[in-house]
Amino acid sequence: MSDLLRDEPRVVSAGVDLFAAALAAQAVPVTTVDWRPPVAGTEDDLARVLADPRRPAANEQALAAMLAAGADLVDVRPAGEVLGLQPGQFLHAGPPITWERASGPLRGALIGAALFEGLAATPSAAEALLASGDGVEWAPCHDRGGVGPMAGVVSPSMWLFELVDDAGGRTAWCSLNEGLGTVLRYGAYGPPVIDRLRWMSSVLGPLLQAAVRRRGRVDVKGIVAQMVQMGDEGHNRNRAGTLMLLRDLLPSLVDSGAPSAQVAAVAEFVGGNDHFFLNLVMPAGKLQTAAAADLPGCSVVTTMARNGTDFGIQVSGTGRQWFTAPANTPAGLYLGAYGPDDANPDIGDSAITETMGLGGFAMAAAPAIVRFVGGSVPDALATSRLMYEITVGENPAYAIPILEFRGAPTGIDVTLVTRTGVLPQINTGIAGRIAGTGQVGAGLVQPPMECFTSALSALAATAPPPALE
Amino acid sequence: MIRHVEVRAGAYHDSVTLMQVSQAVQGEDGVEGALVAMATELNLDLLGGMGFEVPAASPNDLVIGVTADDDAALGRALARVETALAARPSDSGGGFGAAAAPRTVGSAARRDGGTVAFVSTPGRYAFADAMDALQHGLHVVVFSDNVPVEQEVRLKQEAGDRGLLVMGPDCGTAVVGGVGFGFANVVRPGPVGVVAASGTGAQQLLSLLDGAGVGISHCLGVGGRDLSAAVGGASTLAALDLLADDDATEVVVVVSKPPAPEVADAVRERAEKLGKPVVLALLGPGLPDLTDVAETVVTTAGAEWQPPRSWPSTAPATGRYPYIRGLYAGGTLCDEAMLLVSAAFGPVRSNIALEPAWALGPGLEAEGHTFIDFGDDTLTRGRPHPMIDNSLRIERLLAEARDPSCGVVLLDVVLGHGAHPDPAAELAPAIVRARNVAGARGRDLAVVVALVGTADDPQGLEDQARALRESGASVHLSDAAAARAAIALVDGGPE
Numbered sequence: 001m002s003d004l005l006r007d008e009p010r011v012v013s014a015g016v017d018l019f020a021a022a023l024a025a026q027a028v029p030v031t032t033v034d035w036r037p038p039v040a041g042t043e044d045d046l047a048r049v050l051a052d053p054r055r056p057a058a059n060e061q062a063l064a065a066m067l068a069a070g071a072d073l074v075d076v077r078p079a080g081e082v083l084g085l086q087p088g089q090f091l092h093a094g095p096p097i098t099w100e101r102a103s104g105p106l107r108g109a110l111i112g113a114a115l116f117e118g119l120a121a122t123p124s125a126a127e128a129l130l131a132s133g134d135g136v137e138w139a140p141c142h143d144r145g146g147v148g149p150m151a152g153v154v155s156p157s158m159w160l161f162e163l164v165d166d167a168g169g170r171t172a173w174c175s176l177n178e179g180l181g182t183v184l185r186y187g188a189y190g191p192p193v194i195d196r197l198r199w200m201s202s203v204l205g206p207l208l209q210a211a212v213r214r215r216g217r218v219d220v221k222g223i224v225a226q227m228v229q230m231g232d233e234g235h236n237r238n239r240a241g242t243l244m245l246l247r248d249l250l251p252s253l254v255d256s257g258a259p260s261a262q263v264a265a266v267a268e269f270v271g272g273n274d275h276f277f278l279n280l281v282m283p284a285g286k287l288q289t290a291a292a293a294d295l296p297g298c299s300v301v302t303t304m305a306r307n308g309t310d311f312g313i314q315v316s317g318t319g320r321q322w323f324t325a326p327a328n329t330p331a332g333l334y335l336g337a338y339g340p341d342d343a344n345p346d347i348g349d350s351a352i353t354e355t356m357g358l359g360g361f362a363m364a365a366a367p368a369i370v371r372f373v374g375g376s377v378p379d380a381l382a383t384s385r386l387m388y389e390i391t392v393g394e395n396p397a398y399a400i401p402i403l404e405f406r407g408a409p410t411g412i413d414v415t416l417v418t419r420t421g422v423l424p425q426i427n428t429g430i431a432g433r434i435a436g437t438g439q440v441g442a443g444l445v446q447p448p449m450e451c452f453t454s455a456l457s458a459l460a461a462t463a464p465p466p467a468l469e
Numbered sequence: 470m471i472r473h474v475e476v477r478a479g480a481y482h483d484s485v486t487l488m489q490v491s492q493a494v495q496g497e498d499g500v501e502g503a504l505v506a507m508a509t510e511l512n513l514d515l516l517g518g519m520g521f522e523v524p525a526a527s528p529n530d531l532v533i534g535v536t537a538d539d540d541a542a543l544g545r546a547l548a549r550v551e552t553a554l555a556a557r558p559s560d561s562g563g564g565f566g567a568a569a570a571p572r573t574v575g576s577a578a579r580r581d582g583g584t585v586a587f588v589s590t591p592g593r594y595a596f597a598d599a600m601d602a603l604q605h606g607l608h609v610v611v612f613s614d615n616v617p618v619e620q621e622v623r624l625k626q627e628a629g630d631r632g633l634l635v636m637g638p639d640c641g642t643a644v645v646g647g648v649g650f651g652f653a654n655v656v657r658p659g660p661v662g663v664v665a666a667s668g669t670g671a672q673q674l675l676s677l678l679d680g681a682g683v684g685i686s687h688c689l690g691v692g693g694r695d696l697s698a699a700v701g702g703a704s705t706l707a708a709l710d711l712l713a714d715d716d717a718t719e720v721v722v723v724v725s726k727p728p729a730p731e732v733a734d735a736v737r738e739r740a741e742k743l744g745k746p747v748v749l750a751l752l753g754p755g756l757p758d759l760t761d762v763a764e765t766v767v768t769t770a771g772a773e774w775q776p777p778r779s780w781p782s783t784a785p786a787t788g789r790y791p792y793i794r795g796l797y798a799g800g801t802l803c804d805e806a807m808l809l810v811s812a813a814f815g816p817v818r819s820n821i822a823l824e825p826a827w828a829l830g831p832g833l834e835a836e837g838h839t840f841i842d843f844g845d846d847t848l849t850r851g852r853p854h855p856m857i858d859n860s861l862r863i864e865r866l867l868a869e870a871r872d873p874s875c876g877v878v879l880l881d882v883v884l885g886h887g888a889h890p891d892p893a894a895e896l897a898p899a900i901v902r903a904r905n906v907a908g909a910r911g912r913d914l915a916v917v918v919a920l921v922g923t924a925d926d927p928q929g930l931e932d933q934a935r936a937l938r939e940s941g942a943s944v945h946l947s948d949a950a951a952a953r954a955a956i957a958l959v960d961g962g963p964e
Binding site: 019 | 518576604623645
């Protein structure tokens with residue numbers, strides 16, 4: 001803290017430019033804030049939340065816990081075993097949703113999962129079963145401490161990565177990545193999709209389990225730190241991370257005693273899927289943000305997730321409450337003959353990567369990603385730099401080389417989002433809106449502001465009343 | 470309908486480029502669909518899904534599929550493929566570049582350090598910016614007015630917990646270590662430390678001290694409500710502690726309206742233990758005016774007092790001057806003048822009336838002696854302060870010129886950093902016009918100006934005084950003297 005009367009003043013000026021100019025004319029160093037009014041109607045809630053005496057320490061604690069959180073891959077097991085999931089029970093991405101309101105890709109993935117689990121013989125029978133709700137139920141992955149990309153549908157027979165954060169004593173999980181194109185998580189459920197899921201459960205999962213158990217835990221956080229320095233932002237680009245994972249697992253995979261044809265198939269599948277490691281970045285993010293959860297007065301966002309209909313966020317100081325609003329549709333590039341009319345609104349738990357400071361937030365680390373919207377390298381730098389305006393700190397573990405190894409912008413603060421009007425930038429895949437289609441493109445998207453304004457209101461309601469004088 | 474498929478062996482382009490090329494080709498007239506992609510299994514499946522016959526190709530080959538209405542459209546599509554693939558990435562000067570300006574006070578503080586924040590955002594938002602400053606370890610000057618009092622209390626509580634000072638809200642003036650914040654006059658360094666609950670009151674005092682050759686160590690504004698019961702003098706007491714420890718400060722002045730009784734005791738107690746002479750300059754009926762205070766401070770500092778300069782009007786007083794109309798930019802200056810006028814003539818109507826019964830209606834219609842503080846919160850919402858923007862006061866000046874009951878217009882003109890760069894350039898012609906308008910109606914309109922400023926102010930004190938005098942106004946460096954001159958005109962005596 002400065003000595004007001006003795007130190008040379010260095011001024012931060014917000015508001016009328018004339019006064020900043022008057023200070024500069026006196027040869028005083030002045031940093032002028034590019035100030036704009038907060039999002040309309042938020043000023044009273046902002047005042048209440050910023051007046052909350054618990055907030056500064058709570059946010060500091062949240063940041064420290066996020067930076068301290070580790071992420072080690074410790075096992076690979078079926079969801080039934082990990083979560084006690086029973087036949088007829090499913091998990092999905094984003095906030096809770098009914099069948100009536102579920103989007104095409106989420107319905108498609110649930111249909112595919114029902115077929116995969118043998119709950120129905122045909123897609124139409126599966127659809128009827130799911131619509132009836134008879135003996136079937138679903139809940140958000142996040143509510144069970146895990147995450148799933150795109151539709152994020154998990155059923156008991158699907159295998160999961162299990163990760164541990166020793167610092168916080170927490171665990172998290174994520175499904176295994178199927179690859180790109182017509183895959184379940186994009187809402188496809190045709191025979192090749194189901195066949196691939198069967199192979200993943202019978203070959204891929206057990207071999208990965210054997211390899212991990214044989215090798216011992218894999219330091220996922222360490223790989224994420226390296227991938228960010230190798231051109232990956234951990235959401236739309238996971239190429240370096242995937243190959244580093246393969247490098248780490250391959251010796252024990254080869255040595256596992258499994259038939260060499262299976263080992264080769266697994267190595268080819270993992271190495272040929274540039275997004276395989278996404279499903280490890282995501283649970284690492286879940287561990288990181290869970291470490292910041294449930295701190296009274298804390299205004300840090302712990303979850304951003306979408307179910308294809310709604311975008312939902314969770315904030316530390318309001319616990320597990322979801323703040324939802326209709327999801328936006330990503331802008332980007334489309335595969336083949338697909339176009340914007342084919343796109344489903346934003347879907348998936350993968351925005352956990354942005355919540356942890358990667359993905360769109362680390363765009364500067366992966367300039368190639370910005371071209372999904374016809375942008376440029378300076379755009380990528382500007383996007384990451386802008387994200388520092390809405391985050392409470394930086395994560396030195398995830399250093400961005402081109403920004404002089406500045407740590408990734410970490411800990412989205414709902415008060416900063418509503419004060420600046422700057423929304424988190426998310427990199428994402430685009431699912432076809434019709435169930436069964438699969439991926440139609442990739443691009444960029446932002447959450448609806450309403451999620452943040454309603455979270456702010458709820459946080460304001462938790463703030464203690466002003467102390468009586 | 471034509472379906473065209475071709476394979477180009479070994480022509481590699483990255484997938485993003487190819488998605489952009491596909492999109493560009495699809496945008497051509499007469500093109501139904503297009504896929505330009507590396508011939509991976511996935512892309513060949515996509516090609517099949519679009520109804521093309523899937524060619525034999527390897528993942529290192531480029532495959533182009535186009536569905537077009539006719540040969541011409543196909544030709545355009547293929548030409549587009551060529552130009553799009555040939556296009557080099559645009560060179561936009563590399564990946565680096567200056568970062569955009571910070572969007573919050575906290576971000577600016579993290580970026581560039583910072584010891585003091587100056588917040589002049591609209592009052593309903595200012596709390597967030599000021600709290601952000603405090604929570605990043607910065608002292609803060611809150612220039613903004615219209616900040617709710619409970620927010621002021623909370624800010625000052627936070628500052629107290631962190632050992633920081635909040636100057637304001639509604640702090641028009643501060644001088645810290647020679648640096649002027651907000652509306653601040655350029656003063657010589659010296660032994661007097663000022664704690665001011667009033668911005669224009671502080672400016673008058675600083676200007677008079679400077680004019681008397683006495684310098685200033687610091688002037689710490691605390692906001693007009695600081696000594697109210699609700700706020701409890703939090704910033705005043707903190708400012709006194711700072712000045713107590715400041716070697717440059719030998720004499721301390723506290724300028725305020727009379728505090729709430731319980732707050733007055735606390736301030737008095739702290740002042741007695743300060744170890745330095747403290748002049749408590751409380752402004753109100755029957756109490757010394759700012760010019761009297763300046764005299765006390767100058768003599769306490771061991772210097773010799775000279776009355777502030779005045780320049781009489783170049784135009785002789787020829788008429789009757791029924792009522793005074795005060796058109797003020799500074800609230801404390803307005804208050805001071807009203808006290809003097811009220812002592813002479815009784816009721817003075819105002820938007821910041823001395824007595825509730827003397828309050829002006831919402832239309833601010835003049836009635837008898839009438840004073841308007843154009844710097845009051847209610848008149849500055851969404852518009853610049855009258856020290857910056859003279860237009861409202863000029864409009865009113867011309868209206869008064871047409872009002873037969875108006876004899877004298879009393880104006881303050883405040884100089885210094887932040888104020889209008891040349892107020893006389895706008896006010897002097899307006900005074901000439903007003904006097905002409907009144908003259909055409911057979912009246913002499915007297916104009917009396919209280920000119921608050923120092924010799925070193927950027928506007929030039931002498932130049933401003935000259936221009937105002939030449940317009941026919943009398944000019945006084947003391948607001949109290951200006952008010953007395955106006956009273957004398959009404960009384961019919963010589964100015």
